[in-house]
Amino acid sequence: MKKIKVAVLFGGKSVEHEVSLQSAKNVIDAINKDKYDITLIGIDKNGEWHLNNLAKYLINENNPKLIKLNSSEDKVGLIPGNEHQLIKTNDFTPIGNIDVVFSVIHGATGEDGVLQGFLRLAEIPFVGPDVLSSAVCMDKDFAKRLLRDANIPISNFVTCTKNNRTKISFDEVEKKLGLPLFIKPANLGSSVGISKVRNQEEFDKALDLAFQFDTKILIEEFINGKEIECSVMGNEEPLASVVGEIIPTHDFYSYDAKYIDDKGAMTKIPADISEGISEIVRKMAIETYKTLGCEGMARVDFFLTEDNKICVNEVNTIPGFTKISMYPKMWETSGISYSELIDKLITYAIERDQVKKQLKTSV
Numbered sequence: 001m002k003k004i005k006v007a008v009l010f011g012g013k014s015v016e017h018e019v020s021l022q023s024a025k026n027v028i029d030a031i032n033k034d035k036y037d038i039t040l041i042g043i044d045k046n047g048e049w050h051l052n053n054l055a056k057y058l059i060n061e062n063n064p065k066l067i068k069l070n071s072s073e074d075k076v077g078l079i080p081g082n083e084h085q086l087i088k089t090n091d092f093t094p095i096g097n098i099d100v101v102f103s104v105i106h107g108a109t110g111e112d113g114v115l116q117g118f119l120r121l122a123e124i125p126f127v128g129p130d131v132l133s134s135a136v137c138m139d140k141d142f143a144k145r146l147l148r149d150a151n152i153p154i155s156n157f158v159t160c161t162k163n164n165r166t167k168i169s170f171d172e173v174e175k176k177l178g179l180p181l182f183i184k185p186a187n188l189g190s191s192v193g194i195s196k197v198r199n200q201e202e203f204d205k206a207l208d209l210a211f212q213f214d215t216k217i218l219i220e221e222f223i224n225g226k227e228i229e230c231s232v233m234g235n236e237e238p239l240a241s242v243v244g245e246i247i248p249t250h251d252f253y254s255y256d257a258k259y260i261d262d263k264g265a266m267t268k269i270p271a272d273i274s275e276g277i278s279e280i281v282r283k284m285a286i287e288t289y290k291t292l293g294c295e296g297m298a299r300v301d302f303f304l305t306e307d308n309k310i311c312v313n314e315v316n317t318i319p320g321f322t323k324i325s326m327y328p329k330m331w332e333t334s335g336i337s338y339s340e341l342i343d344k345l346i347t348y349a350i351e352r353d354q355v356k357k358q359l360k361t362s363v
């Protein structure tokens with residue numbers, strides 16, 4: 001049986017570059033190499049695409065603090081068209097075609113619809129949501145507005161841009177949202193640039209930090225409750241995993257707690273909640289997934305208060321695939337191994353592409 005040619009894209013220009021490298025390692029280790037012919041494309045922090053060797057594509061691969069992309073001499077580019085042709089940009093030598101892309105590029109230009117738009121233009125199937133849903137889910141401001149209009153519960157928030165920063169006062173925000181509160185970049189993930197704020201001084205510092213990463217930020221009320229998550233996958237008929245729980249040992253579930261400090265958080269899968277609440281969360285995860293137009297995969301994050309009120313925190317369309325990431329771990333507890341999960345996600349990507357190709361392109 002002919003192998004399916006899968007290009008694994010990883011790295012990228014965003015601040016989540018190193019997280020992407022960790023995700024790539026786990027996907028590449030787990031993918032069924034008897035079924036898939038793998039091409040590794042590492043994207044450096046300058047945006048250049050490198051054709052990488054399976055044996056030496058990472059430096060310090062087992063150290064999250066020091067992990068780096070092992071840049072190759074072979075730079076590659078993609079020529080849009082039916083052949084999905086890869087070429088070496090050094091000398092324009094053809095490399096071969098691609099059947100499907102599995103991207104684990106988190107954050108800006110990888111998770112926000114930019115890469116998805118390029119792959120749509122190139123007519124290459126890709127794992128995960130399409131252009132619009134990727135862009136919407138990445139922008140937490142727009143995602144929250146859509147969820148609110150669909151009567152899906154969310155936390156209260158205020159949006160602030162660099163242009164109107166001086167119009168947002170700490171006193172006004174405190175009156176509306178209370179204390180403590182959280183400030184975060186609107187278009188970023190992995191808890192980068194997030195601060196917990198308790199006073200005016202912390203508020204000013206948090207604004208400065210968040211605006212280093214984005215021109216728009218969210219100021220959100222603090223929800224005192226459990227942090228729970230649910231993995232979703234599928235196209236027209238999505239499926240939800242068991243519910244997992246995050247128990248941070250830091251002040252909140254920060255970047256270090258997620259990816260650097262292996263004791264930064266404890267996880268419980270399944271979550272320590274009743275079966276009834278778990279079922280409500282799973283249904284809400286699918287409803288959220290559909291409302292935001294997701295396909296392929298996404299992880300939906302929630303808060304659950306002591307009186308069992310549930311609200312959606314955010315949706316990640318290219319969730320982490322590191323060895324401690326919740327997305328694959330929740331599916332594993334649901335009975336789907338890491339390798340099987342990758343296989344299903346690739347299948348969803350190819351099926352969606354086949355459906356789109358049946359649409360008319362002329363009157």
